[in-house]
Amino acid sequence: MTNNLDLFSGAHESAPAPVVPDKVLFKLQQLRAQLNQWAHEYYVLDEPSVPDGEYDRVFQQLQALEGAYPSLVTPDSPTQRVIGAVLDGLAPVRHAVPMLSIRTETDNEATGAQAFDARVRRELELDESAPLVEYVAEPKFDGLAMNLRYENGVLLQATTRGDGEIGEDVTHNIRAIRQIPLSLPRDAGVPPVVEVRGEVYMRRADFVRLNARQQAAGAKSFANPRNAAAGSVRQLDSGISAQRPLSFFAYGLGEITPPAHGGPDFATHYAMLQALKSWGFPVAPQVCIAQGAPDLIAFHERMGADRADLPYEIDGVVYKVNSLALQRQLGFVTREPRWAVAHKYPAEEMPTRMEGLDVQVGRTGKLTPVARLAPVAVGGVIVTNATLHNLFEIRKKRVRVGDTVIVRRAGDVIPEVVGKVAGTRAAYVPNFRMPASCPICGSAVVREKGEANHRCTGGLFCPAQRKEALLHFAARRAMDIEGLGDKIVDQLVDGAVVRSLPDLYRLGLVALASLERMGEKSAQNLLDALEKSKSTTLARFLFGLGLRHVGETTAKDLARHFGSLDAIMAAEVEQLLQVRDIGPVVAASIHTFFAQPHNREVVEQLRACGVHWEEGAQRELGAQVLAGKSVVLTGTLPTLSRDQAKEMLEAAGAKVSGSVSKKTFCVVAGAEAGSKLAKAQELGLPVLDEAGMQALLQTGEL
Ligand code: IVH
Numbered sequence: 001m002t003n004n005l006d007l008f009s010g011a012h013e014s015a016p017a018p019v020v021p022d023k024v025l026f027k028l029q030q031l032r033a034q035l036n037q038w039a040h041e042y043y044v045l046d047e048p049s050v051p052d053g054e055y056d057r058v059f060q061q062l063q064a065l066e067g068a069y070p071s072l073v074t075p076d077s078p079t080q081r082v083i084g085a086v087l088d089g090l091a092p093v094r095h096a097v098p099m100l101s102i103r104t105e106t107d108n109e110a111t112g113a114q115a116f117d118a119r120v121r122r123e124l125e126l127d128e129s130a131p132l133v134e135y136v137a138e139p140k141f142d143g144l145a146m147n148l149r150y151e152n153g154v155l156l157q158a159t160t161r162g163d164g165e166i167g168e169d170v171t172h173n174i175r176a177i178r179q180i181p182l183s184l185p186r187d188a189g190v191p192p193v194v195e196v197r198g199e200v201y202m203r204r205a206d207f208v209r210l211n212a213r214q215q216a217a218g219a220k221s222f223a224n225p226r227n228a229a230a231g232s233v234r235q236l237d238s239g240i241s242a243q244r245p246l247s248f249f250a251y252g253l254g255e256i257t258p259p260a261h262g263g264p265d266f267a268t269h270y271a272m273l274q275a276l277k278s279w280g281f282p283v284a285p286q287v288c289i290a291q292g293a294p295d296l297i298a299f300h301e302r303m304g305a306d307r308a309d310l311p312y313e314i315d316g317v318v319y320k321v322n323s324l325a326l327q328r329q330l331g332f333v334t335r336e337p338r339w340a341v342a343h344k345y346p347a348e349e350m351p352t353r354m355e356g357l358d359v360q361v362g363r364t365g366k367l368t369p370v371a372r373l374a375p376v377a378v379g380g381v382i383v384t385n386a387t388l389h390n391l392f393e394i395r396k397k398r399v400r401v402g403d404t405v406i407v408r409r410a411g412d413v414i415p416e417v418v419g420k421v422a423g424t425r426a427a428y429v430p431n432f433r434m435p436a437s438c439p440i441c442g443s444a445v446v447r448e449k450g451e452a453n454h455r456c457t458g459g460l461f462c463p464a465q466r467k468e469a470l471l472h473f474a475a476r477r478a479m480d481i482e483g484l485g486d487k488i489v490d491q492l493v494d495g496a497v498v499r500s501l502p503d504l505y506r507l508g509l510v511a512l513a514s515l516e517r518m519g520e521k522s523a524q525n526l527l528d529a530l531e532k533s534k535s536t537t538l539a540r541f542l543f544g545l546g547l548r549h550v551g552e553t554t555a556k557d558l559a560r561h562f563g564s565l566d567a568i569m570a571a572e573v574e575q576l577l578q579v580r581d582i583g584p585v586v587a588a589s590i591h592t593f594f595a596q597p598h599n600r601e602v603v604e605q606l607r608a609c610g611v612h613w614e615e616g617a618q619r620e621l622g623a624q625v626l627a628g629k630s631v632v633l634t635g636t637l638p639t640l641s642r643d644q645a646k647e648m649l650e651a652a653g654a655k656v657s658g659s660v661s662k663k664t665f666c667v668v669a670g671a672e673a674g675s676k677l678a679k680a681q682e683l684g685l686p687v688l689d690e691a692g693m694q695a696l697l698q699t700g701e702l
Contacts, residue, residue, distance in 0.1 A: 020069060028072055031062040035078040036181070036280075043178040044282045076154045076183035082176050082242040086675050090168035090234065096195065096255035099145060099161045100335055102318065102342045113296035116319055116341040123330055123338055132292030133321065136269050137299040138251060139286050140316040140342050143201025143229045146174065147254050150194050153184040160233065164335060170233050174200070176242035181280040188278055195254030196281060202229040203312050206245035215364075216471065225313055247312070250281035268322045289322060300343055307345065308381055316344035349408045350383075351421055352376035357388070357401050357432055361440045361464035367454040369394055369432065371405065371417050378409040386415040390452045391434050400429040440464045448585075459546070461598045466500070467493050469546050473501055477552055477643070478544030479536055479611075482529040483522065491515045501545075502605035505530060534610045538565060541613060545603070547593045549586045556650060557581060558590070564615045565603070569594045624653030625700025629665035632657055632680070635673030637690040645693065652697050660685065666702060668693045 038055050042048045059078065066073045073080065105112035120133055145161040158174035159167035174180060177200065184190045202210070207225040214221045222228035232244035253272060266272040270289055277283045286303065290296050296319050303317050321327050321339035330338040356372035369388040376383055386407050388394050397419050399405055404421040434454045436445055443458030456462050459469070470489045474481035481504075492498040497511055507530065512523035536544075542565075543555035550558070561579045562568045568590070576587035593599055631654045633645055640648075645668065646656045660667060660679040667680040667687045680687050686702050696702065 020072065024065065024069060025072070028062070028065060028069075031058060031065065032077055034058060035062065036183070039078065039178055040181070040280050044280065074154075078182070080175070081178070081182070082238065085172045085238050087172065087236045087238075089236070090170060092162070092166050093157065093159045093169050094166050095147060095159065095162075095164070096149075098335070099147060099164050099167070099197070099254070100332070100337060101164065102340045103336045104316075104342045104344055106344050106346070112341075112343045113300060113319065114293045116343070117293035117296065120321060120330065120339070124326065133326075134268075134323065135290045135292075135296060136273070136320045136322050137288055137290045137296060138318045138320070139284050139303060139310075139314040140318045140344070141199035141201050141249055141251075141284070142226050142313040142315045143199040144226070144233060146170075146198060146200045146233075146248070148174070148180065148196045148198075149255075150184055150190070150196065152192055153186060153190050155180070155182050168234070172238040173233055173235055173241040176238065177246045177248055179248045179282050184279045189275070190279060191256050191258060193255060193257040195256065196250050196276060196279075197252040197254050198248055198250035198281070200229055200233055200246055200248050201225065201312055202232070202245060203247055205311065206247075210245060248282055249284050250276045251283075251318075266324060268324060269320050269327070270322055272324075290319070296343075304345055314345075316342050318342050348378050349406050349418060350376045350378045351404050351406050352383075354399060354401055354403050354405045354417070354420075357394075359435055359439050361438060361456050361462065364468060365456040365458070365462065365465050367434060367438075367445060367456060369434075371399070373405070373407060376407060378407055378415065381409060383407055383409060383415045386417045388417050391432070391454065392452050394432050400432065402427065402429055438462055438464075457592070457596075459593065459596070459599060461500075461596070461602075463493070463499070466498075470498065470501065470504065472546045473504075473544040474533075475544070478540055479533040480540070481526075481533045483526045484529070487517070488515060488526070500605070501602055502609050505534070505606070505609035505611070534612060536611065536613050538563075538613045538615065541565070541606075541611065542568070545593075545599075547590055549589045554582065554586060569600065569603070625697070626665070627653035628655070629653070630655045630657045630663055632660050632664050632667045632676055634667060634676040635670035637668070637670040637693075640690060645690075648697060649693070652700070666696070 035055065035058055038048070038050055038058075042055075062077070063079050066077065066079055105116060117133065117135075121130070124133070126133070147159045147161070147167065148155060149157040149159075155175065156171075157169060158171045158180075159169055161167055175182065184194075202225040204225060207222070207228050210228060211221040222231060228244070229246060232241045232246055235241035235244075251273070266275065270287075273283050273287060286306075288299065290299055300317050303314065307314060319341050321330060327337070327339040332338065353374040354371045355374055358370050358372060360368045360370050362368060369391065371386045371388055373384050373386060386405075388397070388399070397417065399417060399420045406418040406421065407415055408418045409415040434445060434447075437443060438445055438456035438458050441456065441458040441462035441464070443456050443462060445454050446457055447454045456465070458465065467486070467489050470484070470493070471486060473479055474484040474489075484504075489498075492507075492515070498504055498507070507527070509520070509523055509527060512518060512526055513520045515523075537559070539552075539556040539559040542550065542558055543552050557580050558568055562571065571591070573584075573587045573591050576582055576590055577584065582590075626649065631649050633642055633649075633656060636642075637645055649656050649668075654665070657664065660676050660683065662683060664680070664683075664685055667676065667685055668690070669677045669680070669687050670690065677687065688696060688702075
């Protein structure tokens with residue numbers, strides 16, 4: 001295990017302090033400054049100056065040097081962004097300066113901006129002859145407010161707004177946002193204590209990608225970018241939130257010493273934003289100075305027109321009095337400043353006529369009712385289809401074909417029908433029913449008890465589900481067909497080159513090389529990968545078939561229990577119920593799947609194509625030295641991949657679990673093990689390295 005493990009435990013403190021040559025200190029500083037500079041160019045300015053590989057090379061250099069001198073690792077080092085901590089809950093934090101909300105105007109652009117300007121002028125006792133008041137106009141970002149506390153230039157704590165007085169400590173997750181500096185420049189007049197406030201949000205494109213990833217992994221997708229951002233920030237497992245693509249815009253300050261008001265540099269809000277920019281924070285490029293109500297109205301109009309094209313969602317604009325002296329003079333009413341107002345845009349909703357109601361079959365077989373609409377512009381985009389989610393939503397909203405319905409669009413999320421405009425139906429229209437058979441493949445449609453969704457039972461046979469099925473089949477933990485990604489699968493299915501799983505093994509070089517962005521070399525690589533995948537295990541094959549409710553573990557249990565595919569295909573529900581952890585729902589799903597002739601046909605054809613595995617003896621007998629024992633794997637082992645280690649442990653009967661508890665039999669830890677190792681040590685559990693695990697597999701004894 002590496003010295004890195006001691007980073008946050010303070011264990012190195014007891015060792016005699018190593019003598020550190022000045023050269024090393026200098027080098028560390030130099031590498032960190034260089035990486036910070038490059039990250040700023042890449043993530044904030046959007047102007048990378050070096051290729052990714054160069055960044056990685058220097059990053060690894062820093063990692064190696066810090067590995068050799070662990071006592072010199074500082075929390076603001078670029079290597080310390082993701083610390084992998086898993087928390088039990090988020091700690092409450094009282095804000096040093098309350099996080100206020102702003103008064104909202106929803107009137108149209110003219111009256112909203114004019115009303116605000118008139119109020120400001122009245123409060124400041126400016127008569128008509130006085131000059132225009134100077135404002136700063138900003139987008140109102142649709143994310144969540146964040147307070148970032150820096151002491152002596154180092155990010156110490158990140159807190160959510162909460163109720164304005166007390167927020168939650170989310171430092172562990174916020175550190176992973178590359179746009180947020182872990183330390184501020186030394187020479188830019190950064191105060192000793194400064195809280196930077198702004199909005200954490202998710203860009204539309206990142207949101208779409210995240211949802212696709214969630215869906216592919218069978219995880220829940222998010223309704224909109226704001227929910228995705230909020231859910232990610234409030235994650236307890238910083239490892240998960242580090243994979244969520246979050247962004248940040250700065251728009252204000254919290255506590256600051258010396259106080260901002262009277263501080264020498266900031267006479268205006270705009271100057272303060274410029275300072276934040278020079279400290280490395282992203283400030284929205286649209287932010288501008290506006291003279292009086294006319295400029296505010298123009299800004300509101302301009303942003304409204306650009307809104308749909310922005311890379312992130314905004315729900316309005318914010319106007320702020322620019323002069324900090326005037327801000328002080330205006331002060332607050334209860335929890336809202338008199339010097340700022342949010343001017344919201346109306347929700348992106350429009351009425352239109354529902355001309356038809358179709359059913360779409362998604363990649364997972366889910367049937368979704370989709371309203372066909374008379375084309376209507378919603379938030380700058382012409383909408384012709386909108387989802388109604390499921391049968392129960394239709395019933396709840398009481399919409400029928402011919403109704404005038406309200407359509408809502410939120411960013412790149414699929415538009416939805418919100419409800420109907422009362423009393424618009426011209427004639428009698430029968431109530432909508434879900435089809436009894438799949439509109440694509442004709443297979444039976446079912447809805448399981450307690451579920452809102454109807455599903456097609458066609459499985460591999462249904463073209464709508466083919467792409468998903470192919471990707472699942474090719475996945476690393478299934479048949480592991482390297483290079484068969486979604487771009488290729490889309491082309492193969494759309495071009496009707498591949499209609500079923502066995503077709504994959506019938507692909508030739510010519511067909512593959514003619515696909516877009518596919519040279520002869522990558523075509524050959526894919527053919528090699530397909531060939532290699534033919535030699536597999538029964539568990540991988542079963543998992544790859546993608547039966548509903550049959551995940552990796554169940555596939556392994558089935559393979560171990562029955563020993564052969566024919567035995568599984570022939571098994572009655574009662575026999576399936578004998579398998580460890582298989583209940584009635586899973587047993588029924590397996591039984592139904594293999595009862596379908598077309599599924600059996602697919603299996604036979606795959607075998608005929610040469611897909612094979614070692615069958616026969618239920619290997620567990622005699623060899624299950626770890627039967628029923630729970631083992632946790634953490635960190636990187638020197639020779640085995642995590643999957644290999646997991647497979648070996650499971651073959652010996654162990655249950656490989658993701659979390660450490662008192663019931664854990666032992667923990668196998670490799671390099672860069674984190675909180676799980678710490679927890680094991682805390683609980684006094686046995687901790688093994690790779691060699692120790694090999695020994696354990698022989699005897700089953702520690
Ligand atoms: S300023 C005292 N500026 O809107 C003023 N807020 O109620 C404090 N928001 O939850 C806020 N964009 O997260 C400000 N450019 C912007 C903003 C903004 C979005 C959010 C903020 C807060 C809410 C204000």
